[in-house]
Amino acid sequence: PEESGASRSLLGRLFSRPGPGPVLRRTLDDEMLEQLEELLIAADMGVDTALRVTSNIAEGRIGRKLSSAEIKALLAAEITRIMEPVARPMPLYPKRPQVVLVVGVNGSGKTTTIGKLASQFKSAGKKVVIAAGDTFRAAAVEQLQVWGDRAGVPVLTAPEGSDPASLAFDAMTRAQADGADLLLIDTAGRLQNRADLMEELAKIVRVIRKKDDTAPHNTLLVLDATTGQNAVSQVETFQKLADVSGLVMTKLDGTAKGGILVSLADRFGLPIHAIGVGEQIDDLAPFDPKDFAAALTG
Numbered sequence: 569p570e571e572s573g574a575s576r577s578l579l580g581r582l583f584s585r586p587g588p589g590p591v592l593r594r595t596l597d598d599e600m601l602e603q604l605e606e607l608l609i610a611a612d613m614g615v616d617t618a619l620r621v622t623s624n625i626a627e628g629r630i631g632r633k634l635s636s637a638e639i640k641a642l643l644a645a646e647i648t649r650i651m652e653p654v655a656r657p658m659p660l661y662p663k664r665p666q667v668v669l670v671v672g673v674n675g676s677g678k679t680t681t682i683g684k685l686a687s688q689f690k691s692a693g694k695k696v697v698i699a700a701g702d703t704f705r706a707a708a709v710e711q712l713q714v715w716g717d718r719a720g721v722p723v724l725t726a727p728e729g730s731d732p733a734s735l736a737f738d739a740m741t742r743a744q745a746d747g748a749d750l751l752l753i754d755t756a757g758r759l760q761n762r763a764d765l766m767e768e769l770a771k772i773v774r775v776i777r778k779k780d781d782t783a784p785h786n787t788l789l790v791l792d793a794t795t796g797q798n799a800v801s802q803v804e805t806f807q808k809l810a811d812v813s814g815l816v817m818t819k820l821d822g823t824a825k826g827g828i829l830v831s832l833a834d835r836f837g838l839p840i841h842a843i844g845v846g847e848q849i850d851d852l853a854p855f856d857p858k859d860f861a862a863a864l865t866g
């Protein structure tokens with residue numbers, strides 16, 4: 569296994585010494601706890617979560633000699649405990665079409681995630697329609713069409729600069745007429761003008777509710793794991809802009825080990841529906857807390 573990632577090198581440092589060979593056991597004292605805290609903060613877990621995790625590990629164990637493997641196991645158990653409640657696949661409701669609004673900043677992986685989701689549902693025998701709702705980015709629309717072709721799913725588009733809500737309305741009409749199971753709606757990710765974006769998202773929701781007053785059934789926020797603690801403010805922002813119901817964390821295949829997910833889970837408790845683990849169409853995986861904790865603790 570690779571040795572990259574702040575968590576690994578730091579956990580290694582916790583048990584290394586100047587001479588040859590690692591320290592086999594270390595007394596759990598204030599110094600070690602402080603180092604452990606630093607390690608968790610450096611791994612993007614955020615200060616509050618790092619403090620809580622560390623104090624849970626310390627409880628009843630101060631003064632004990634622990635091995636690196638024991639610390640790892642305690643840490644993995646703490647992380648798993650935080651992550652288990654949020655590891656939930658996207659809920660599906662008995663509605664046709666299921667409407668999934670996909671939000672997130674540009675570059676987070678929205679387009680790619682929509683392509684992957686479309687492919688997954690299509691492979692499961694579902695009829696899927698995509699609406700290219702980021703009508704201001706011609707490149708995004710083109711890219712979505714490429715993904716639609718790959719997945720074998722129709723992508724509804726509108727001329728550049730046209731109203732995304734009117735595209736969403738047309739897409740609802742088409743998806744209902746076709747008896748589609750799933751409608752995935754891409755949205756703009758320009759945070760430069762939040763008031764505009766908020767109005768845009770609100771209008772999309774308003775018009776699709778004219779066709780189904782329970783829609784959208786899911787509002788997925790796509791986050792890029794490599795942005796670290798930035799993800800916290802993105803969740804806060806998008807919760808104000810839309811009724812976020814779940815998260816997809818992309819780019820967990822890179823060096824980012826996703827400590828930020830622990831921070832988000834601890835702070836917001838939003839379900840994590842899936843993780844992006846690559847740029848290919850099949851690179852969308854369910855979120856598994858145990859595997860995740862094992863990868864994070866190294």
Ligand code: GDP
Nearest residue numbers: 674675676677678679680818819844845846847
């Ligand atoms: P959007 O602007 O939010 O629609 O983002 P895109 O879907 O265009 O993705 C931005 C970049 O991130 C592209 O180069 C994607 O190939 C890449 N990307 C998206 N998801 C993942 C992932 O899970 N892993 C990796 N390694 N790259 C990803």
